[in-house]
Amino acid sequence: MRYFSLILLSFFLFSCQENTQIEQSENMEDTMDDLSIYQLPSEWNTQDGQTIEFKDLKGKPLVVVMIYTACRTACPRLVADMRMIEERVSSKKMRDIQYVMVSIDPINDTPEKLKQFAKDNQMEGPEWLFLQGTEDGVRDFANIMAVKYKQINPIDFSHSNIISVFDRRGVMKYQKEGLGLVGEEIVNKIVAVAKN
Amino acid sequence: MRKLILLMAGFFLISNASAQTIQMALIEGGNYTPLYGVGEQSETSVGDFYLDKLPVTYADFQEFVRKHPKWQKSNVTKLFADSRYLSNWENDLKAPANLMDKPITMVSWFAAKAYCECQGKRLPTVDEWEYAAMASTSKRDARSDSLYNVSILRSYEQPKTYMKTVGNSESNYWGVQDMHGMVWEWTQDFNSIILTGESRNNGNTDAGLFCAAGAIGAKDMMNYAAFMRFAMRSSLKANFSLTTLGFRCAKDAGPQNQLTFK
Numbered sequence: 387m388r389y390f391s392l393i394l395l396s397f398f399l400f401s402c403q404e405n406t407q408i409e410q411s412e413n414m415e416d417t418m419d420d421l422s423i424y425q426l427p428s429e430w431n432t433q434d435g436q437t438i439e440f441k442d443l444k445g446k447p448l449v450v451v452m453i454y455t456a457c458r459t460a461c462p463r464l465v466a467d468m469r470m471i472e473e474r475v476s477s478k479k480m481r482d483i484q485y486v487m488v489s490i491d492p493i494n495d496t497p498e499k500l501k502q503f504a505k506d507n508q509m510e511g512p513e514w515l516f517l518q519g520t521e522d523g524v525r526d527f528a529n530i531m532a533v534k535y536k537q538i539n540p541i542d543f544s545h546s547n548i549i550s551v552f553d554r555r556g557v558m559k560y561q562k563e564g565l566g567l568v569g570e571e572i573v574n575k576i577v578a579v580a581k582n
Numbered sequence: 583m584r585k586l587i588l589l590m591a592g593f594f595l596i597s598n599a600s601a602q603t604i605q606m607a608l609i610e611g612g613n614y615t616p617l618y619g620v621g622e623q624s625e626t627s628v629g630d631f632y633l634d635k636l637p638v639t640y641a642d643f644q645e646f647v648r649k650h651p652k653w654q655k656s657n658v659t660k661l662f663a664d665s666r667y668l669s670n671w672e673n674d675l676k677a678p679a680n681l682m683d684k685p686i687t688m689v690s691w692f693a694a695k696a697y698c699e700c701q702g703k704r705l706p707t708v709d710e711w712e713y714a715a716m717a718s719t720s721k722r723d724a725r726s727d728s729l730y731n732v733s734i735l736r737s738y739e740q741p742k743t744y745m746k747t748v749g750n751s752e753s754n755y756w757g758v759q760d761m762h763g764m765v766w767e768w769t770q771d772f773n774s775i776i777l778t779g780e781s782r783n784n785g786n787t788d789a790g791l792f793c794a795a796g797a798i799g800a801k802d803m804m805n806y807a808a809f810m811r812f813a814m815r816s817s818l819k820a821n822f823s824l825t826t827l828g829f830r831c832a833k834d835a836g837p838q839n840q841l842t843f844k
Contacts, residue, residue: 420660527774529691529820530661536774577703 423555428523706832737763
């Protein structure tokens with residue numbers, strides 16, 4: 387019992403300190419912008435079953451939205467907005483932009499579901515990335531983007547419809563709220579970010 | 583015999599280690615109707631959990647930042663805390679001497695969350711916090727007690743309650759103190775509070791801003807004090823560090839969590 391408690395004790399201490407050390411060594415490696423989302427320690431599964439962290443996306447401008455695949459109301463419109471943005475941006479010969487759809491429902495949105503969703507919405511190119519996180523990782527990420535969400539029954543979530551643009555260093559540069567408002571503004575912002 | 587002594591010593595060690603749990607109150611779960619219900623089902627069930635009897639103080643937080651340099655004010659990652667984070671501290675290691683027994687404020691959600699995790703705890707959910715906070719000194723649910731509600735509202739009218747010393751108010755039914763009349767408190771899922779009428783983008787309808795916005799409406803409009811708390815939560819962002827916003831930690835009360843190790 388005593389040994390067991392000691393083992394548990396050391397585990398607790400370790401898990402808390404370990405975190406600190408890892409992040410400190412990362413900070414020494416390269417000077418990261420203090421507002422960069424690459425500092426998030428969470429891991430994510432992609433629609434292709436790979437495990438990544440945000441820092442693996444370093445160097446690419448990101449256009450990010452939070453959705454869940456069972457959504458029947460706003461998300462199809464958000465997805466349509468994302469497709470329209472992608473079309474307009476790529477028509478300006480901006481090609482290395484990563485469009486990221488982060489699921490707010492990590493329990494149900496498995497990589498397989500995300501893959502199917504990508505297929506159903508003709509978002510199968512390499513520019514589209516779908517992410518499944520942990521509940522904790524998703525909440526942290528939503529809080530970085532000031533996205534609000536609440537599970538209202540086993541299937542549905544209420545959530546803010548916000549598209550966020552991050553520059554190549556992972557710093558948020560622009561946010562667009564609301565649906566069906568794809569104007570020149572967000573397209574121009576993405577192009578400006580991609581040129582830097 | 584020797585084994586027995588060892589065993590006794592072991593238990594003693596554990597009971598010492600669980601001193602931290604003594605600082606927490608066991609809240610027996612139950613059903614309650616949150617101010618902002620979830621669709622058709624209005625009742626939410628809250629499981630048993632432990633809640634810190636007192637808000638985290640400056641002294642507690644000073645100990646934490648001394649152990650975890652990355653949460654000191656000059657080291658903190660700006661992604662996780664705005665410029666007001668611990669801005670009233672004399673330096674990285676020293677909180678203002680006169681505030682040691684006051685509730686820590688000017689801490690971001692990320693910092694509060696990290697503090698609790700390093701104690702083997704977590705932030706309480708909105709439901710847990712509200713559930714524990716609806717208890718008066720004698721009742722588990724005193725929300726229908728108009729005197730109780732008035733006393734909470736009165737406390738919201740007082741200025742500078744964040745300068746009060748923790749632990750001087752009466753314990754509620756569960757043995758928890760200072761949930762009202764001191765500071766607002768961070769909750770784990772504060773970002774689940776979506777108020778209709780909140781519009782960060784003037785001219786847009788909420789239906790456009792939020793998926794399934796129609797499902798969200800207040801259940802108990804009489805509870806004005808709770809309405810103020812929810813409005814405050816909905817206005818927060820996780821990097822905010824405000825003078826009037828502190829926190830306390832919680833913990834699951836499953837059998838596996840009966841013992842605390844620090």
